[in-house]
Amino acid sequence: MARMKFLCDADRCIECNACVTACKNEHEVPWGINRRRVVTINDGKPGERSVSMACMHCTDAPCAAVCPVNCFYTTADGVVLHSKDLCIGCGYCFYACPFGAPQYPKVGNFGSRGKMDKCTFCAGGPEADGSREEYEKYGANRLAEGKLPLCAEMCSTKSLLAGDGEIIAQIYKERVMKRGYGSGAWGWKTAYRETIES
Amino acid sequence: MASLGRFIRLTVGACAFLLVIAASVPCNAQQVNPTASSVKEQQLLQELNRIQGRVSIPDQRSGVLEQPAGRDWREFRNVTLRWIGGITIIGMIAVLVIFYLTRGMVRLESGRSGRTIVRFSAFERFVHWMTATCFIVLAISGLNITFGRPLLLPLVGFEAFSEWSQWAKYAHNYLSFPFTIGVALIFLMWIAGNIPNKVDVDWLKRGGGIVGHDHPPAYRFNAGQKAIYWIVVIGGGAVAVTGYELMFPFYLSGIEGMQLAQIVHSIVAVLFIAAMLGHIYIGTIGMEGAFDAMGTGDVDLNWAKEHHSLWVEEEQAKGHAPSGGTSRPVAAE
Amino acid sequence: MKAFVAALLFAAIAAVGMSILLNIIQEPSSVAFTTSGARVGDPGNNLVGPNG
Numbered sequence: 001m002a003r004m005k006f007l008c009d010a011d012r013c014i015e016c017n018a019c020v021t022a023c024k025n026e027h028e029v030p031w032g033i034n035r036r037r038v039v040t041i042n043d044g045k046p047g048e049r050s051v052s053m054a055c056m057h058c059t060d061a062p063c064a065a066v067c068p069v070n071c072f073y074t075t076a077d078g079v080v081l082h083s084k085d086l087c088i089g090c091g092y093c094f095y096a097c098p099f100g101a102p103q104y105p106k107v108g109n110f111g112s113r114g115k116m117d118k119c120t121f122c123a124g125g126p127e128a129d130g131s132r133e134e135y136e137k138y139g140a141n142r143l144a145e146g147k148l149p150l151c152a153e154m155c156s157t158k159s160l161l162a163g164d165g166e167i168i169a170q171i172y173k174e175r176v177m178k179r180g181y182g183s184g185a186w187g188w189k190t191a192y193r194e195t196i197e198s
Numbered sequence: 199m200a201s202l203g204r205f206i207r208l209t210v211g212a213c214a215f216l217l218v219i220a221a222s223v224p225c226n227a228q229q230v231n232p233t234a235s236s237v238k239e240q241q242l243l244q245e246l247n248r249i250q251g252r253v254s255i256p257d258q259r260s261g262v263l264e265q266p267a268g269r270d271w272r273e274f275r276n277v278t279l280r281w282i283g284g285i286t287i288i289g290m291i292a293v294l295v296i297f298y299l300t301r302g303m304v305r306l307e308s309g310r311s312g313r314t315i316v317r318f319s320a321f322e323r324f325v326h327w328m329t330a331t332c333f334i335v336l337a338i339s340g341l342n343i344t345f346g347r348p349l350l351l352p353l354v355g356f357e358a359f360s361e362w363s364q365w366a367k368y369a370h371n372y373l374s375f376p377f378t379i380g381v382a383l384i385f386l387m388w389i390a391g392n393i394p395n396k397v398d399v400d401w402l403k404r405g406g407g408i409v410g411h412d413h414p415p416a417y418r419f420n421a422g423q424k425a426i427y428w429i430v431v432i433g434g435g436a437v438a439v440t441g442y443e444l445m446f447p448f449y450l451s452g453i454e455g456m457q458l459a460q461i462v463h464s465i466v467a468v469l470f471i472a473a474m475l476g477h478i479y480i481g482t483i484g485m486e487g488a489f490d491a492m493g494t495g496d497v498d499l500n501w502a503k504e505h506h507s508l509w510v511e512e513e514q515a516k517g518h519a520p521s522g523g524t525s526r527p528v529a530a531e
Numbered sequence: 532m533k534a535f536v537a538a539l540l541f542a543a544i545a546a547v548g549m550s551i552l553l554n555i556i557q558e559p560s561s562v563a564f565t566t567s568g569a570r571v572g573d574p575g576n577n578l579v580g581p582n583g
Binding site for chain 1 (some may be wrong): 229231232233234235236237238239240242249250251252253254255257259260261262263264265266268269271272275276342343344346347351356357359360363364367447453456457460
């Protein structure tokens, strides 16, 4: 069984934001909700680095653990999803998430910020696969069609990889060996409790 | 000679050809790492325990790439807090039950006199009950956030629990306003009577008369009540401040501030609940004649003399209370 | 008894009043994070529902 993960090769990311645009377009994400974002560290200085970040679909997801109403579930592929029908919008998942993945449609006024929204690994939600209700609540379900997340598909430098953890770790290892350097799989230690030897 | 020239041209051409071939092969021994001076993930995490950068999104919170402190907060909230809350609240309930079964209700030893003295005005009772009823709802809805999922959700199912939690959360958020007003009014109304003094030290040394038949003198509020007052004012103030910080996320602080606010809010809240259980006990079944103070506002004169003798003397001197010597028991009507 | 009922009433009115006030001043993310550089029309209701 595949175990889906994201891997952003921080040595290749050029901050083009194609991943962000692809996600926004595919799921018709409204302005103000940022499922995926590109963060640039040391912007403009030597040693600048950009990393694309969305939900990492952690092993033992902290968001799922702290949710007061237990609205999260992990699929057989390791994708962490949640039910917007059960969500009470309290915001605890955002405090627990190491990556800032949960998003809320409104600001201020705890608990009235609307239902939490986050990256779904293009795997939709609890509604029927590919249905209109699912699209309106969670966005497109590409995984059900046998496709991988669009952000990784659209990455202009193939820095963002998405798919089975073993396969993308292998791809990354080969890259690092071929070019001779690699800053590691960002976020993997925190999300999956493993690193890729490079 | 022509053949020598041809030979030289051939050799030079062959060497050039070989040189071109050799130069086009990538030279593995001299690979350049263009990102050698760039930051590394583990280095940043060790230095700052968070990784932050620049984003082009107007919501600047998204600039935090990684904050592993979230996992520590999860451990506190799921494990530590549940232990602390469980032990203090269940522990307090156990102590009260044992106390009631052994000591029983503190009786009015000289019996009811049939005459009363005004203890609390209508406004004081209004403020107390507003704060108290809001506290009950806030306590239940707050405990639901921490303990609801393991204790209540398995009993009622997902949809019902989410619906209940949604309403509990609204009640918690909005009743916090009258609760805060109540705490502020309590602070102002009763500050004069709640400054600790020597009489309190003496009262405490005699255990407040909670065991045996001692009746240490006290003014309007005894040391135990003063403790409750300060717990309400300080604890109530703490939960109000942290509560509003949680209610308006990120207005005052970043994510570490929000996690800290939740920690302080929840710890103070569970201790507050345990303290209030004691207060509710003593004001209802724990002591005969005590509830009248907040129920009607008028307490029996004998009750007042037994538990707040110095206050009765003050009130009699002011002419607010029926004067009289020692009380005599009168048959209840 | 009157004080108790008055207390409940005041608490309920205060709570409802604050809920109305806070809902009026609350903003959707699309409004809160609009900048002078970004002209946002109707961002649509996908993912956030009709009230988002």
